[in-house]
Ligand code: FES
């Protein structure tokens with residue numbers, strides 16, 4: 001289904017520009033200087049970029065350095081030429097203050113690389129949490145043919161005969177440490193055991209979520225998301241991905257053809273079925289904005305909330321990445337959803353040129369304890385709800401991780417089984433939390449709701465994953481394992497905390513959270529979708545005036561030029577935390593030729 005000829009290739013404007021031979025010579029000579037031949041650059045082979053996110057600085061994605069050899073083999077076999085594009089590194093667990101600060105930086109740099117250089121198509125090396133959205137956002141803006149390739153999850157972690165999931169096991173072990181059940185050495189050994197090989201987090205954290213959703217959006221080959229990094233199939237799918245991108249260039253199949261509103265609707269439903277991370281709405285809303293596709297947190301509730309959880313994976317369930325792969329990965333989940341009539345748009349196009357239904361319609365779970373059938377799910381109604389009230393305009397809650405203990409403690413009110421009240425304990429940022437949480441003077445008890453503010457995109461630039469707060473040690477020792485948490489930051493996808501998070505606008509932008517005080521009574525109604533301070537309006541106005549007179553909600557100073565630029569330009573979490581104004585640049589490779 002060839003749609004373009006070699007004369008239509010973007011790269012011809014660099015390497016075969018008969019109107020400006022001088023520039024053609026200049027462009028050519030430097031790409032020849034490491035051994036490429038004129039024939040490769042001038043005979044009409046598509047130039048395929050490999051957006052390389054693997055590096056020593058990014059251990060989750062490091063295996064891409066290896067896999068890219070197979071991608072290259074595939075590209076060359078299909079008649080393309082490869083140019084590797086270094087992408088600004090993002091390592092979720094290593095970058096301070098938070099890796100999400102750099103999502104937009106990697107986005108910006110990749111947009112410039114794809115747009116400003118002779119690239120006809122691109123393989124997006126996705127993996128660790130923020131690398132996936134950053135690369136899909138850039139592909140959306142530039143809109144040249146693009147295909148995503150996961151690096152794959154790590155092998156399953158094991159500790160004392162039990163599956164030890166990355167991230168998840170740490171949240172659990174820190175509670176055991178705080179309760180005095182393990183010592184520091186054991187804590188560190190447990191952490192190391194959860195990360196046994198190359199690859200990204202083996203839990204259904206943000207990485208597995210976003211890689212699954214890249215496939216759900218149609219941007220990866222079917223089955224490409226779940227294969228663990230060290231498996232032979234990972235190398236094989238890399239080769240197939242390399243081959244396919246060359247065909248996509250000739251077919252002129254672009255991100256805007258694949259990531260349509262229909263694809264996002266599918267992805268929201270699939271996110272519920274896999275038990276996806278609360279970071280997913282932020283990132284998918286961002287990708288959609290860069291494509292001009294309308295998408296907001298109401299869509300997440302209306303399309304996603306009633307969908308059952310099928311994938312029994314930590315933190316909501318039991319298994320890890322290898323089990324997910326062996327049970328059939330994303331195609332099995334999609335097949336089960338199609339079989340039950342729950343996938344809204346089976347006709348949505350994917351990068352292999354087939355529809356979602358054609359790729360996955362007959363696929364089924366190969367292990368129905370790992371990927372459950374719709375008639376017997378892990379949980380019903382596994383999607384998010386979108387709350388609003390005088391605390392914020394929008395905040396997300398992942399109801400699938402509400403434990404039965406939590407349900408009994410907070411949601412068992414017979415008059416109103418979806419509502420609970422509590423006394424606010426307010427923390428201004430994670431440092432404040434760590435200082436005060438174990439101080440008996442705070443008088444925290446089982447009636448409290450913990451508030452984390454100053455942790456949003458502006459407050460803690462990038463929005464910190466700190467809303468999942470543990471109770472004080474003295475409550476943990478009494479067996480109280482979780483308190484409700486509310487915050488304008490994010491929460492790690494590997495955490496199973498029943499938190500209300502991504503609150504927008506954040507305290508640092510004048511959101512209602514800035515007005516909460518210790519001791520305020522709060523009421524959360526999950527049925528009505530409301531979250532409010534039970535404080536008289538006049539009192540709230542008075543607090544707002546006081547806050548304004550004091551110069552507004554204070555945030556720590558910028559520590560780097562990018563932090564300053566980010567804070568000036570960043571939009572709210574519910575709008576995807578994109579850079580304000582960046583979304584007006586769309587389809588730029590077709591609209592413009594670089595000057
Ligand atoms: Fe990189 Fe989890 S820290 S994937």
Ligand code: MG
Nearest residue numbers: 129206492493
């Ligand atoms: Mg994470």
